Amino acid sequence: MRKRSFGNTVIAGVTVVALCTGAWLLRSGAETHAPPQPSAAQAHSRTGGTGGRAGVPALPPSPPDRVRIPAIGVDAPLMGLALTRSGSLDVPPAGRKNLAGWYEAGTTPGETGTAIVAGHVDNAEGPAVFYDLGALRKDSAIEVDRRDGSVAVFTVDAVEVYGAKDFPDEKVYGAASRPELRVITCGGGYSRSTGYRGNVVVFAHLTGNR
Amino acid sequence: MRPTARLLTGSALVVAAGLVCAPAYAGDSDGLEIFPSSAVPGGQVTVNTAACGDGGTAQGDASAVGADSFTLAPSTHEGDAIGQFRVPSSAQPGTYEIAATCAEGGRRVTGDLVVTLTSQRQPVHPRGSVKTGVGGALGPDPVQTAAGVAALAVAAAGGTWLLHRRARGDGI
Numbered sequence: 001m002r003k004r005s006f007g008n009t010v011i012a013g014v015t016v017v018a019l020c021t022g023a024w025l026l027r028s029g030a031e032t033h034a035p036p037q038p039s040a041a042q043a044h045s046r047t048g049g050t051g052g053r054a055g056v057p058a059l060p061p062s063p064p065d066r067v068r069i070p071a072i073g074v075d076a077p078l079m080g081l082a083l084t085r086s087g088s089l090d091v092p093p094a095g096r097k098n099l100a101g102w103y104e105a106g107t108t109p110g111e112t113g114t115a116i117v118a119g120h121v122d123n124a125e126g127p128a129v130f131y132d133l134g135a136l137r138k139d140s141a142i143e144v145d146r147r148d149g150s151v152a153v154f155t156v157d158a159v160e161v162y163g164a165k166d167f168p169d170e171k172v173y174g175a176a177s178r179p180e181l182r183v184i185t186c187g188g189g190y191s192r193s194t195g196y197r198g199n200v201v202v203f204a205h206l207t208g209n210r
Numbered sequence: 211m212r213p214t215a216r217l218l219t220g221s222a223l224v225v226a227a228g229l230v231c232a233p234a235y236a237g238d239s240d241g242l243e244i245f246p247s248s249a250v251p252g253g254q255v256t257v258n259t260a261a262c263g264d265g266g267t268a269q270g271d272a273s274a275v276g277a278d279s280f281t282l283a284p285s286t287h288e289g290d291a292i293g294q295f296r297v298p299s300s301a302q303p304g305t306y307e308i309a310a311t312c313a314e315g316g317r318r319v320t321g322d323l324v325v326t327l328t329s330q331r332q333p334v335h336p337r338g339s340v341k342t343g344v345g346g347a348l349g350p351d352p353v354q355t356a357a358g359v360a361a362l363a364v365a366a367a368g369g370t371w372l373l374h375r376r377a378r379g380d381g382i
Contacts, residue, residue, distance in 0.1 A: 008375060015368030018361045025358030033347055060254040062294075063245050089336035094344065103336060118340050122347035131347060147245070147256050147285075148294055164339035173335035186343030196343045 035121050036135035037187055038159035038200060045158075053139070053155045053207045058179045059110035062148035064102055067117055067183075071140040072132035078144075080104035081118065089116065089184070094123040100130065107179075109144040110152035110206060114176045117144075118184040121196070130185035134159065134200045142181060142204050154181045154204035161188045163198040172201055179206035242310050242321035249325060252299040255308075257282065258292040261319045262312035266291055269313065275306040275323060282310050301325050 068075045081090045081101035092101040100119030107113030120128035142154040162168055172182055181204045188198030242259045249255050255272075259282065262268050268282040272295045282293035293310070302325065309320045 008372065011368050012372055015365050015372065018365035018368060022358045022361030022363075022365055025354050025361060027358075028354065035343075035347060061246055062254075062256050083334065083336055087334075087337040089340050091340060091342050105334065106336075116336065118342055121343035122345065124344055124346040127347040128343075130342070147258060147292060148254075149292075162339070167337075167339045169335065169337050173337075175335075184340050184342065186341070190345050190348060192345075195341075195345055199339045199342070 033127075034190065035127070035131050035133075035185075035187060037161055038134050038136070042136075042138055042159040044160065044203070055178050055205050056208055058112040058206065059146070059150060059152060059209055060148070061108045061111045062146040062150065063104070064109045064115075064117075064144045064146050064152075066145040067100055068143040068145075069133075069136065069140065069183075070143075072136055074100075074129060074132075076100045076119065076129045078102050078117065089118055091118060091120065094120060094128075097123060097125070097128045108146070109154070109181055110146060110150070110179055110209065112177070112179050114173060114180045114182060116173065116182050116184065121186040121200075130183070130200075133183060133185045133202060134161070134187050136202055142183065142202070144181070151210050152179070152181075152206055153208035153210070155207040156202055156204045158203045160201050160203070161198060162201060163188055165198075167199070176205075180204065181206070240319065242308060242319045244308055244321040244323050247322070247324060249297050249323060250327065251297055251301040251325065253297050254294060255297060255323060256292065256294050257308060257310065257321065258285075258290045259310055259319050260290050261310075261317055262291050262314065267313045268293070268310040270295060271309040271311070272297075272306075272323075274308065275301050275325060277301075297323075297325060303327050 064078050066077050076098045079092055079099060079101045081092070081103050082105065084090050089103055092099045100117055102109065103116040107115040109115040119130040121131050121133070122128050136156060136159050138156050138158065140156045142156065144152045144154070146152060183202040183204070185200050186196035187200035188196060190196050240261045242257055245256045257270060259268065265284045267284060268291050270280040270282050270293045272280065276298045277295045280293045280295045282291035285292045304325055306323045306325065307320050308323050309318055311318045
């Protein structure tokens with residue numbers, strides 16, 4: 001009866017593995033899935049200086065149509081965003097998971113100045129377009145397709161988290177003397193009553209085009 | 211040679227426009243969209259329209275502001291034809307009508323371009339944080355939970371089978 005006992009051993013093994021896997025899946029599935037947050041190493045270096053890859057000359061203004069961040073698998077269309085009544089940047093409709101927006105009254109990505117792109121980290125159903133933004137690292141590439149047919153390529157300088165209370169408006173939205181880009185989503189911890197406590201902000205500057 | 215040259219220019223524009231991907235707002239107007247709507251002399255202006263249908267081209271006319279005619283080539287975005295021109299450095303401040311005429315059907319669409327001597331695009335910066343999440347990603351993962359239940363069901367079936375064999379004295 002060797003054959004039968006071998007069969008029993010296999011079944012016993014499968015049972016044990018299934019038991020462990022099931023328990024693990026149920027346990028980790030019930031945990032919360034907070035979006036990744038940047039580490040201190042991704043913040044602006046204290047020594048100052050722009051560092052990183054050298055910038056390239058600015059492009060003429062042209063509205064952007066699409067943003068790609070290969071390192072975190074982002075490839076999303078862009079819609080124009082205005083300001084809310086309180087003066088904060090409006091956001092894309094939450095219903096569409098893979099949609100980001102750009103601040104239409106501001107600088108176009110590639111032009112000299114600070115262009116602003118924003119998108120949701122999640123919506124009621126689950127993760128959205130910029131869920132993994134907090135996992136982005138320095139020197140990663142961000143590509144923006146522009147309506148004039150060119151592609152503006154930016155390199156990440158820093159990934160920061162700011163609380164909503166003391167949001168550094170000037171640092172995030174202020175004018176720049178070279179073509180820069182900010183990519184913004186929610187982050188910085190979550191509370192049931194007030195939602196996400198702040199924003200993850202990616203700082204990048206233009207390093208190429210094609 | 212003229213038509214050939216034009217054809218070649220046209221193809222180059224098509225290739226260039228092929229890189230443009232779909233914007234989110236699918237042709238929200240049938241007019242001529244002009245960006246920026248306010249430009250300085252010497253500035254470059256991008257126009258697009260959905261009026262010429264899928265893959266339609268158009269002839270752009272910016273002669274009102276003294277610019278050369280230009281071509282609007284189809285882009286990958288649903289039916290939007292896109293073209294560019296440069297505002298002559300001699301252009302005077304004012305509002306000018308920019309037009310585009312579809313190659314097929316001859317439909318004409320227009321939009322207004324404002325020329326100013328100093329750049330009026332001094333944007334108001336947004337203020338404060340951005341509301342880009344509701345916490346929907348934070349709940350339990352239903353897929354993982356379902357997989358866990360399925361794995362436990364397999365374990366239960368295996369256990370039952372083994373107990374059954376043992377009860378029958380099949381040796382384990």
